[in-house]
Amino acid sequence: MEIEFRLANIDDLPALLALENQCFASDRLTPRSFRWMLAHAHASLLVAQRDEQVMGYALLLFHRGTSLARLYSIAIAPQARGEGLGARLLERAEQCALEHERAYLRLEVRADNPKAIALYERHGYRRFAQVEDYYEDHASALRYEKRIVQRPAGKARSVPYYAQTTDFTCGPACLLMAMAALRPGCEPSRREEVRIWREATTVFMTSGHGGCSPQGLALAAWRRGFGVRLHLSTDGPLFLDGVRQANKKEVMQLVHEDFCAELQETDVQRARGPLDLPSVLGEGGLVLVLISNYQLTRTKAPHWVLVTGCDDDFVYLHDPDTDHARHRQALDCQHLPVSHGQFQRMSLFGGKKVRAAAVVFANR
The missing domain is CATH 3.90.70.10 (Cysteine proteinases)
Incomplete structure (x- = not known):
């Protein structure tokens, strides 16, 4: 049966949690996080469904006031791997970002996940940073970005980042x-x-x-x-x-x-x-x-x-x-x-x- 794509709703929560536990050993989204993403976050949670079973999801967060979206998480059920579903979900996520008037999509991927890295690079994502000790098991993350509105991009200056440590500084x-x-x-x-x-x-x-x-x-x-x-x-x-x-x-x-x-x-x-x-x-x-x-x-x-x-x-x-x-x-x-x-x-x-x-x- 053909895969169908749609936005998730609260009734999908048990299936999403089961998929999360199948796909990730750590850094899992909790029931509370999923509920918040579905009900309150400035976000879109896309699911891929076949025979009324959730085969995968892609979670997008939108940064208010900017043209930036973040692919916060993507997961594919073991029985659906090898069918190109990851690529299709990624394309759907990009389309969703465009519909929300976002021009850039950013994401993180484990440095020891060559299949996911290859997927993103095939789809035109550019690596721009590496973050050590990013995940719960201390693995590194690679940061990727793609300009999904295809126009020539100017270069932002190299400026070190410093986060304010108080509400007033x-x-x-x-x-x-x-x-x-x-x-x-x-x-x-x-x-x-x-x-x-x-x-x-x-x-x-x-x-x-x-x-x-x-x-x-x-x-x-x-x-x-x-x-x-x-x-x-x-x-x-x-x-x-x-x-x-x-x-x-x-x-x-x-x-x-x-x-x-x-x-x-x-x-x-x-x-x-x-x-x-x-x-x-x-x-x-x-x-x-x-x-x-x-x-x-x-x-x-x-x-x-x-x-x-x-x-x-x-x-x-x-x-x-x-x-x-x-x-x-x-x-x-x-x-x-x-x-x-x-x-x-x-x-x-x-x-x-x-x-x-x-x-x-x-x-x-």
């Missing part, structure tokens, strides 16, 4: 990544992450610790010997609208004015016009951009990301927030392809549609 994490890329031997560290935050924070936010202002991050980079150009659509402090208490607003205003006074004593450049990413990147700069996190996580919070490259179709970002609760890992947050339209939308923050970016260069 996205800006310092981005600056650390830029510094490491621009100055070999400049190693990111948590001590330096917190030190930059202390220098650049605006002190208060709606609750808890405050984020970093573009002026504060510019000063932190300048003090470390880097050239900086600020692109701002407003001269005032950015986050006052999110603070209710008058005394907190007063402190934030004072901090902002102090940053501005310090900037007057530096050669940090300031620009009002739109940011020309190709030109800036061509000059050798790296760009810290303030975005609204709503496009990525559906939470209305300011967030700093680092632009690592762009081409005619996409802007590529390092997002320092790995957000493990959403089955994301550090490698899922590197060189994220975001369409130019998506990037323009996410780089407008707040009701006043504020734009803020800090371009960092190797030398002043």
